[in-house]
Amino acid sequence: MTYKVGLLGLGTVGTGVAKIFQDPAGRHPLLPDIEIARVGVRSLDKQRDVAIASSIVTDDLVAIVSDPEIDVVVEVIGGIEPAKSLILEAIANGKHIVTANKAVIARHGNEIFTAAKQKGVYVMLEAAACGGIPVIQALKQSLGGNRISELTGIVNGTTNYILSRMYFEGADFDATLAEAQQLGYAEADPTADVDGYDAADKMAILASLAFGDRVKLEDIYREGIRSITSADIGYAKELGFTIKLLGIARRTDNKNDIDLEIRVHPTLIPIQHPLANIHGVTNAVRIEGDPIGEVVFSGPGAGAGATASAVVADIINVVAALKSMPNQVNQLMGCSHEHYAKIAPIENTVNQFYARLLTHDKPGVIGDLGTAFGKHCVSLNAILQKNTSHDGLAEIVVVTQRVSEYNFQQAIAAIRQLTTLHSIPTILRVL
Amino acid sequence: MTYKVGLLGLGTVGTGVAKIFQDPAGRHPLLPDIEIARVGVRSLDKQRDVAIASSIVTDDLVAIVSDPEIDVVVEVIGGIEPAKSLILEAIANGKHIVTANKAVIARHGNEIFTAAKQKGVYVMLEAAACGGIPVIQALKQSLGGNRISELTGIVNGTTNYILSRMYFEGADFDATLAEAQQLGYAEADPTADVDGYDAADKMAILASLAFGDRVKLEDIYREGIRSITSADIGYAKELGFTIKLLGIARRTDNKNDIDLEIRVHPTLIPIQHPLANIHGVTNAVRIEGDPIGEVVFSGPGAGAGATASAVVADIINVVAALKSMPNQVNQLMGCSHEHYAKIAPIENTVNQFYARLLTHDKPGVIGDLGTAFGKHCVSLNAILQKNTSHDGLAEIVVVTQRVSEYNFQQAIAAIRQLTTLHSIPTILRVL
Secondary structure: OOEEEEEEOOOHHHHHHHHHHHOOOOOOOOHHHEEEEEEEOOOOOOOOOOOOOHHHEEOOHHHHHOOOOOOEEEEOOOOOOOHHHHHHHHHHOOOEEEEOOHHHHHHHHHHHHHHHHHHOOOEEOHHHOOOOOOHHHHHHHHOOOOEEEEEEEEOOHHHHHHHHHHHHHOOOHHHHHHHHHHOOOOOOOOHHHHOOHHHHHHHHHHHHHHHOOEOOHHHOEEOOOOOOOHHHHHHHHHOOEEEEEEEEEEEOOOHHHOOEEEEEEEEEEEOOOOOOOOOOOEEEEEEEEEOOEEEEEEEEOOOHHHHHHHHHHHHHHHHHHHHHOOOOOOHHHOOOOOOEOOEOOHHHOEEEEEEEEEEEOOOOHHHHHHHHHHHOOOOEEEEEEOOOOOOOEEEEEEEEEEEEHHHHHHHHHHHHOOOOEEEEEEEEEEO | OOEEEEEEOOOHHHHHHHHHHHOOOOOOOOHHHEEEEEEEOOOOOOOOOOOOOHHHEEOOHHHHHOOOOOOEEEEOOOOOOOHHHHHHHHHHOOOEEEEOOHHHHHHHHHHHHHHHHHHOOOEEOHHHOOOOOOHHHHHHHHOOOOEEEEEEEEOOHHHHHHHHHHHHHOOOHHHHHHHHHHOOOOOOOOHHHHOOHHHHHHHHHHHHHHHOOEOOHHHOEEOOOOOOOHHHHHHHHHOOEEEEEEEEEEEOOOHHHOOEEEEEEEEEEEOOOOOOOOOOOEEEEEEEEEOOEEEEEEEEOOOHHHHHHHHHHHHHHHHHHHHHOOOOOOHHHOOOOOOEOOEOOHHHOEEEEEEEEEEEOOOOHHHHHHHHHHHOOOOEEEEEEOOOOOOOEEEEEEEEEEEEHHHHHHHHHHHHOOOOEEEEEEEEEEO
16 A cells, blocks of 8 residues: 655755655665655746656645645645644644644644644654754654653754854854855844754754653743854863853753753853764754663754655654554654643753953952852852953953852842943853 | 563663663653563572562563563563573564564574564564664664665774773773773673674674665674774874774675675774764764765663663553554564675775884885885875884884775785784774
């Protein structure tokens, strides 16, 4: 029996998926049992990089999700609408879903998974976080015996490319972003990447699977990388760190009913940390669990090939399950949790901080700073003051101990009042 | 409905498995549906690190594999016999198998998988290679859309611990092995680890899954790490390499019906390679495929927690499949290939080599070496000669280009005849 796939979207990912099915030799033996039966596109006239019989191509996407012949709908059009409505309509029609759409899943996963559960269909999303890296299946199945305590990741390739170039070449953010845009690694409007929205979407998905609770996107604290300068990268290097845009999710001790901490922000990480040497557009996820300890996955987080690899894996999984058991879902492949995690507000977390301050070069400055930090119970780990004063300003870098975020922010508010302070260009957290 | 597991073995891994089921909170929601119903041990009197009702413990292991109540038999006793016979008998009785036994699978996988296929039962082996790293499921499922071209790995923790210590501390092999034995990282008889047998077992399993062919253990070329000295590590460092015991499996171009190259040997790898920074007992596997590109998995390759994590993942997978579909196997979870891969003999491969030679310190030595290499079409990439002569000997290190293994060995045979040569303490391959 052949299983029929309706492919929504024939951009780079859709094309990559179609190419895999057209050339199954040396790949999974199940591929020839699967047929891309219909392909939905926005424009029928567009030149395509893959040979698809025009008889199966349509611009009527609703016709595909309601076609009784189709078993699995693969959504690779991206964006919120019409993707979300098509997914929900496909589910209502009893289709299984494979999607690469992190934005839809992170925002509307709730509605989608509830509908899928009612209909008894699969919603597979390996491609929605970290592209080809098989971390979703690991979280759903391979690490199932573990109590996951922490998941940290470099889950956005664009920012990692920019930060890697800044690290290796001492270049500044704006120049590096412009270059990344020219090379196609960053979009013309880079907001989703550089301000951490894309990473937050992925962390919502990954944390939800790692900890078994639904996660609301708006509960995730988020900071982007625009404030990072080559000066910060230089100080980080000198202190034995690199700077990465890190997603961090961890189980808390459940005080005050808080389940999790989740955030996305640029982070100083020690150079010997397994995520410190993940460079360029590569993504990586580090998972800590009991009893396994630490596992790290790395690979291409985006791009046609990597995303298509994940989409096809999901299609194979659904088809294998359908072949052996057409009328009942395999519990391991679903996302059955319905409880929303209570996420700690960032003020309630404990962090180590890096701050770069510009002060007027007067006696007593260090004393003023030290007193302000001390008053708010912020102990310091390191202070650097270089002779890099420009315009009569002295640059001072402090690294704190692990302290309450609230206390640190109070100390910073007090320091902002000091007449000896000029400005605080950068505040970062340290892993 | 509760599914019943018969656990064969209550050593560190069996204990780890039992502990996970005794403490399911925060782990996979399927765990409470699974019961460890019987436990088989060699000695009933031994003190155990886990509380198990004595009524379910027996030293009659055959009684467990023939118990009609048992759904899944978990074999964590290790070694060839009685493990192999118990697995086969359990299969004959229609039990599903979860095993951590690489030795049995690498040697008798053939017989075991054929029997399992006939009976329609699962044989799950995530724990048999690289402990907790979920690489088996990735190869069977998550990477199924890819044509895998190469799989390389650090798959033996003991040798990686020894080589890491030698790299960081300049210590010699014998001292480091003795220390590893004291710390429990190496066995009293270290042969299986340091001579590469354990790594070869794992590579047979991984390559078989990566390339979809059965692999005969005896076809895998194997060299251990006993010949490596601190001098070699020092030269490797100077040349920008580290030395790792690497398993290498790659698809060939299919000339002369050869399917694969597979070998295990100490290898110089460039310091920026993703496997170069995997230190201590950690394992890592790098997989290259089309269209995904490169993915790397790393984590604990051995130990109670890691292995138990993989065993429990397999149990969950089997139970989820049984719940949804008790009478038919899911094709993705099986190992259905029956064709044996034809493996290239090592002479037919192309490699880059490192050789350390001791020569009598006479004029013309370098010329003699160069002539011998040149005659056999071996081009050199680098030559190092230091003033480190002891006993009137000069130490010369050569690194070749990528050359035919056959030609290189011919050149070495010719060099051994040179009167200016004293000895060739080390020959290694370069990645």
